[in-house]
Amino acid sequence: MEKHVIRVDRRPLNTKHSVKDLRKKGLVPGVFYGKKIGSIPISVSEKDLGRLGGAHLFEVTLPGGSYPAVVREIQKHPVSGQLRHVDFHQVELDKKIRTQIPVLTTGLPAVQKNGGILQLGERMVEIEAYPDEIPDYLEVDVTNLGIGDKYTVADLQKNTDIKITGDADGVIAAVIAPRTIETGETDEIENEEENTE
Numbered sequence: 001m002e003k004h005v006i007r008v009d010r011r012p013l014n015t016k017h018s019v020k021d022l023r024k025k026g027l028v029p030g031v032f033y034g035k036k037i038g039s040i041p042i043s044v045s046e047k048d049l050g051r052l053g054g055a056h057l058f059e060v061t062l063p064g065g066s067y068p069a070v071v072r073e074i075q076k077h078p079v080s081g082q083l084r085h086v087d088f089h090q091v092e093l094d095k096k097i098r099t100q101i102p103v104l105t106t107g108l109p110a111v112q113k114n115g116g117i118l119q120l121g122e123r124m125v126e127i128e129a130y131p132d133e134i135p136d137y138l139e140v141d142v143t144n145l146g147i148g149d150k151y152t153v154a155d156l157q158k159n160t161d162i163k164i165t166g167d168a169d170g171v172i173a174a175v176i177a178p179r180t181i182e183t184g185e186t187d188e189i190e191n192e193e194e195n196t197e
Contacts, residue, residue, distance in 0.1 A: 005059045005066075006049075008032060008042040008088070028083045032060060034090025037067065046083050049074075056099065056134045060088050068093055070131060091131045098165060099134060100124045103156070103172055107143030116147045117178055121171035125153060128163045135162065142173050150174040 011029060012018050019029050028046050033039040040062070060069045067090050075085040091097055103125055111118050125138065138160055140151055154168040 004057070005061060006044065007061045008044045010062065011041050011043040023082075023084075028086055030086035030088065032062070032067075032069065032088040032090070034067070034069070037090055042088070044086060049083055049086060056101065056136065057091075057131050058088065060090075068131060070097065070099060070134070093131055096128050096130055098126055098128045100126050101135060102137040103140055104137050105140045105142050105173055107141045107145075110143040111145060111175055114146065115178065116145070116175040118142060118145075119174045119176055121173065122153065122166070125156065125164050125170075125172075126166040128165050133162070138162065140172055142175070145173065145175045147175050147177045 008030070011022065022029050022043050026046050027043040028049060030042050030044060031039060032042045042062075056070050058069050058071070060067050069088040069090050072087040072089045073085075074083065074087075076082065077084055101124065103123060105118070105120065108118055127134070127138075138156060140156060142151060145151060150171050151173045152168065153164055153166055153170040153172060156172060157164045157168065
């Protein structure tokens with residue numbers, strides 16, 4: 001996967017006042033941590049984070065050095081969606097790590113055309129890979145799913161070389177039939193309503 005360079009700055013230790021000031025300036029408070037660097041309070045431009053999309057491997061640049069890292073957590077405001085906090089974790093490129101990545105589905109129009117309703121389950125899966133081999137997402141094609149069919153994590157594993165460490169029985173997508181009331185049942189309901197009047 002593509003590696004993105006992102007610049008961060010050291011920031012003073014947390015205080016409510018200092019964090020508010022950072023956010024007013026368009027900066028996101030965070031922490032950059034790892035075995036070699038310890039734990040460093042940082043701030044990063046919200047615009048820079050927002051432009052990076054689904055990238056998982058970063059070259060984090062601090063005054064004094066650059067380090068490969070992955071995002072461990074991003075916190076967002078539940079209403080506005082504003083970025084509130086970010087955690088970067090320093091990694092070693094020759095050692096595998098475990099992380100979660102999104103699962104995206106394609107082929108929805110074909111499912112709907114066949115009269116099915118697509119229900120989504122697992123939106124994220126845990127994988128194990130070298131940091132520079134982590135994909136932005138894994139794709140699931142639901143085109144060939146019929147009513148009553150499901151697509152599990154085990155099915156996804158068959159279609160990727162990436163090792164998935166999550167629950168193999170987890171359901172990613174399932175197709176169900178729409179609920180319909182047959183005409184005969186509708187007539188019975190209407191007759192019952194007339195008799196009670």
